[in-house]
Amino acid sequence: MELLRQRSLEQRSALTGGEADADERAVEAALRPRSLDEVIGQERVREQLSLVLQAARSRGRAADHVLLSGPPGLGKTTLAMIIAAELSAPLRLTSGPAITHAGDLAAILSGLNEGDVLFVDEIHRMSRPAEEMLYLAMEDFRVDVVIGKGPGATAIPLEIPPFTLVGATTRAGLLPGPLRDRFGFTGHLEFYGADELDEIVRRSAGLLEVETLPDGTAEIASRSRGTPRIANRLLRRVRDYAQVRADGVVTRDIARRALDLFEVDESGLDRLDRAVLDALCSRFGGGPVGLSTLAVAVGEERETVEEVAEPFLVRNGMLARTPRGRVATAAAWAHLGLDVPAPAQSDRQPGLFDG
Numbered sequence: 001m002e003l004l005r006q007r008s009l010e011q012r013s014a015l016t017g018g019e020a021d022a023d024e025r026a027v028e029a030a031l032r033p034r035s036l037d038e039v040i041g042q043e044r045v046r047e048q049l050s051l052v053l054q055a056a057r058s059r060g061r062a063a064d065h066v067l068l069s070g071p072p073g074l075g076k077t078t079l080a081m082i083i084a085a086e087l088s089a090p091l092r093l094t095s096g097p098a099i100t101h102a103g104d105l106a107a108i109l110s111g112l113n114e115g116d117v118l119f120v121d122e123i124h125r126m127s128r129p130a131e132e133m134l135y136l137a138m139e140d141f142r143v144d145v146v147i148g149k150g151p152g153a154t155a156i157p158l159e160i161p162p163f164t165l166v167g168a169t170t171r172a173g174l175l176p177g178p179l180r181d182r183f184g185f186t187g188h189l190e191f192y193g194a195d196e197l198d199e200i201v202r203r204s205a206g207l208l209e210v211e212t213l214p215d216g217t218a219e220i221a222s223r224s225r226g227t228p229r230i231a232n233r234l235l236r237r238v239r240d241y242a243q244v245r246a247d248g249v250v251t252r253d254i255a256r257r258a259l260d261l262f263e264v265d266e267s268g269l270d271r272l273d274r275a276v277l278d279a280l281c282s283r284f285g286g287g288p289v290g291l292s293t294l295a296v297a298v299g300e301e302r303e304t305v306e307e308v309a310e311p312f313l314v315r316n317g318m319l320a321r322t323p324r325g326r327v328a329t330a331a332a333w334a335h336l337g338l339d340v341p342a343p344a345q346s347d348r349q350p351g352l353f354d355g
């Protein structure tokens with residue numbers, strides 16, 4: 001079931017959502033900043049991390065455990081790689097969904113060497129027994145390996161060398177308190193501003209050897225939903241367009257034509273986002289409407305609408321989640337070029353006079 005859910009999210013690989021194929025991932029990896037100095041934006045987290053890492057280096061010990069939280073594509077994996085690089089330590093990568101049993105985690109932990117950095121992506125999706133094993137490992141650098149079952153089961157303590165855990169999560173609120181409290185430092189990544197995204201697009205264009213004009217990169221940045229991964233992806237599609245349909249230079253006009261072709265509008269909304277708003281306004285009078293109904297109306301999985309389309313629509317003030325269902329805001333009607341309908345008589349609050 002979990003696999004199906006993931007696959008459905010991954011298949012929704014329009015320009016702004018979903019996962020990229022292997023080639024795209026390779027390019028994405030090539031565009032990652034390799035040191036804290038190369039990271040654009042996130043000043044606060046960068047400065048805090050720099051201090052934590054410098055202190056650990058000067059003490060010659062493993063750094064405190066680090067939790068990185070924030071929406072997808074803002075740079076958590078990049079920062080985890082940088083933490084390992086800055087500590088000159090090997091990085092071991094795994095993810096919460098891959099750790100289904102405590103034994104999986106015990107195997108990973110027992111293979112660590114002193115000072116290694118262990119990156120656990122989507123740490124909020126780890127199984128409960130593994131989570132409990134991790135508490136002990138983080139605090140005492142020890143795990144209890146249980147041999148046998150039932151009353152005869154025995155726990156054999158296993159020492160593990162001091163390591164640094166870097167956990168990444170898009171849902172910090174889902175982490176149990178005891179796990180959250182064991183991280184010595186938590187960095188919350190924020191969405192990027194237009195200028196920072198512009199700088200990221202220019203840096204990536206330089207690495208990809210794509211010629212750009214300032215208003216061309218600004219156009220890409222403004223449609224990138226505050227997210228570097230999306231900015232880089234849009235840049236690659238605009239580059240394709242510029243190479244095939246023009247002289248290879250990314251100008252504002254080329255960026256606009258390319259992004260229109262790929263159905264990413266001036267506000268960064270893609271086809272699914274607009275389909276959700278359109279269904280909400282045109283078919284359900286602006287709501288409230290339940291998530292499942294909305295998902296059926298746009299022919300998508302409930303999770304895809306909830307996890308891929310909604311966060312951005314809520315963030316840019318076009319959709320509200322209310323106890324009675326999803327509601328389109330005035331900004332949504334305006335975005336679709338429609339008039340906000342007058343409230344129905346039954347929606348008016350009793351006792352209010354029409355002035």
Ligand SMILES: Nc1ncnc2c1ncn2[C@@H]1O[C@H](COP(=O)(O)OP(=O)(O)OP(=O)(O)O)[C@@H](O)[C@H]1O
Pocket residue numbers: 028029031032033038039040041042071072073074075076077078079121170200228229232
């Ligand atoms: N601050 C930044 N400066 C420049 N490029 C960045 C920055 N943050 C992220 N990127 C780029 O964005 C891409 C996505 O970053 P990354 O994979 O680290 O995100 P993430 O938060 O781990 O996402 P997810 O949670 O979906 O795995 C990378 O290719 C990286 O090049």
